[in-house]
Amino acid sequence: MLEGAQKVPSPKLDLYICRRFLAPEACAEIVARIDARRRPSEIADDLGYAAYRTSETCDLDGNDPVVAALNAQICAYMDIDAAFGEPLQGQRYGVGQEFKQHTDYFEPGGPDYARYCAVPGQRTWTAMIYLNEPAAGGATRFKVIDKIVQPETGKLLAWNNRRADGTPNPATLHAALKVRSGAKYVITKWFRERPWG
Template sequence: MLEPMEPSNAIARRMLTTAMALRPGGFPDAIRRRLEHARKGDRDAAVQLGVLLLDSHPAQSFHLLQGAARQGAGLAAAALLHHARNHGGLWPELEHWLFGLAATGYPLAGPLKTAMAEMPRTSRAPVLTTAPEELERLDTAWPTSEASRTTLSETPSIQSYNAMVSHASCDYLLATVWPTLRRAEVFDPVSGRTSLDAHRKAYSTSIPRSFQDLAIARIVACMSACAGTSAAFAENLAILLYYPGDEYKPHLDCFTSDDGWASAELAAQGQRRATSLVSLNGGYGGGETKFPRLDISWRGKKGDVLTFNNVTGDGAADPLSLHQGMPVISGWKALASLWLREQIPGTDGVAQRAD
């Protein structure tokens, strides 16, 4: 359905390559297809690939982002800051772009200005050469869940992974969703609806599959892989933002049978088997993720992943998985949160059930 619209519709191009990436083994082909879009002038494609490839293919990333920034893409200029950090400092053209971006109300303007103030200046942009064969190795951008793993608990399984998501990807995700953040609500298993509740003080939003691009899909794939499953079992990616005083009091992520909505949900889609979190920023006080019944606390650095199982070996809700987001004392804290199901969720990552 999307392919006939590919030449003329930017949204169709994005959705097409995301759909390709969600197929088993389809991510490398999706990257190459998106690269074709970028070469034909699709600015958004250039930004997404520039962010996605920043660590694994820096030269290719640099040229994509520089081209998009010259077309006026603010997110490309923000991502180029990471290149400046790795290659000698800010050059005049980038500094001009970044000051312009901060003046537009860019949501991460505060951290952006701090980073600029701390960075040396250089007279010209770095020269990064892209080898032709580099384009044949784009599949190396696919994530792995084996690097830098620390086991915090065997039962339930609680695992921490260092530096799994790039800083550029964290910034890109936050800047993309920031305008959609709203006060978070709490799910009521009796009614199957959500509402504001003092138990949870934060801002939140979610990203359905149809709104994901390759840069965001990679984050979801990485989070899923760390939890030992595939992105096919993931609900919509949630983004959480906590200001001073905000917290999420002790709770379980899984459902319990109730002869009502929750039981129907369990029968239709299975349990929320695992949870995967990514720390999207640093520089705040408090805000640890705590497991009070295990005396375990986690506060990851930017790009770190935490995964934990919500059920026991026989599939029952595990009371030891009780956890909480401790109050933020200073600054602000941002997390990406993903629930992984036992069964594949319905259309667009939303759990569905028969009435």
Template structure:
């Protein structure tokens, strides 16, 4: 299944799901579903993040030390809770679960942020040689808020003048590509600095091909062979 077909199925599935809201945006496809995660699920995920968090990294080199200052952890995909959430997101979008990267948790303390960036991958960057072999381009992003900090921590899309405040359990989904399947600059977004308290989120990225499977490699029992 190609990028265009994946996008068609995702937008149709999201559009047909009760409770999903699609803001009237001309430049990107973005959807919001409140209460996707329960408070208990959010609390359990926060515990996992706190137990395993490390300083966040970037795929590309950036000399700005303040560009991404959060802490991050990859969640155990064999954990029953994580496995269930993975499956629910894939069903919601109608996307083959094999296309999904590992669910990632992020923690932002006071003053921490992720400056404006894109989730799609740039073929001009040094990392592209490896990334195109283990899944290729990122297509869709699904991000869920796990709590509400005292102040700040909104997710902002500056090019479309959209700011989304944190809400416990709320899921935000967007297509990183345009109608032609090319990277969409309008998906530029930022995690604004937390002014009070702590913010927790989880993020799921999908690729154009099974993630972690090198081109030409065989898959084991239908799951990616991670490299």
């Protein structure tokens, strides 16, 4: 699966890394779009801790030809029908900004599950692309398997949020570590069990 990607050796989760998935020029085009429309990031449940996620977010315009082409490229690469994908989202992390450890799936039975999963179901796969390399910091850490992935322009990370039996996989716990110098830009694409919408 995922041609050209390296599978991280772990029995605990399916995690893939594909370097140079996106060309630097394409990355720069998306960065410009994130900068034009970014706002403070939100979180479904911040556990009562306001600084849990301190990045900025941009809901990318799916009608923009550049965004639409990238969306199609990711769906084709993941071999998942675009109907199952959430809209592309961009994030910017400035100096000191982070997203503490979290999972991308919604906790079954939790207050957010019914709200966010009633129609499209649970999140299945996550695809994330680094759009640049900050001067220092900004790595992604998967704590359970003790894996740290450094930002690299155009590098794609993809992981299955579920175990083989379809239940949410807590081993996908990850964090966006603080940027120490410069800024970090990423895009995230989440897929669902059923068509989005």
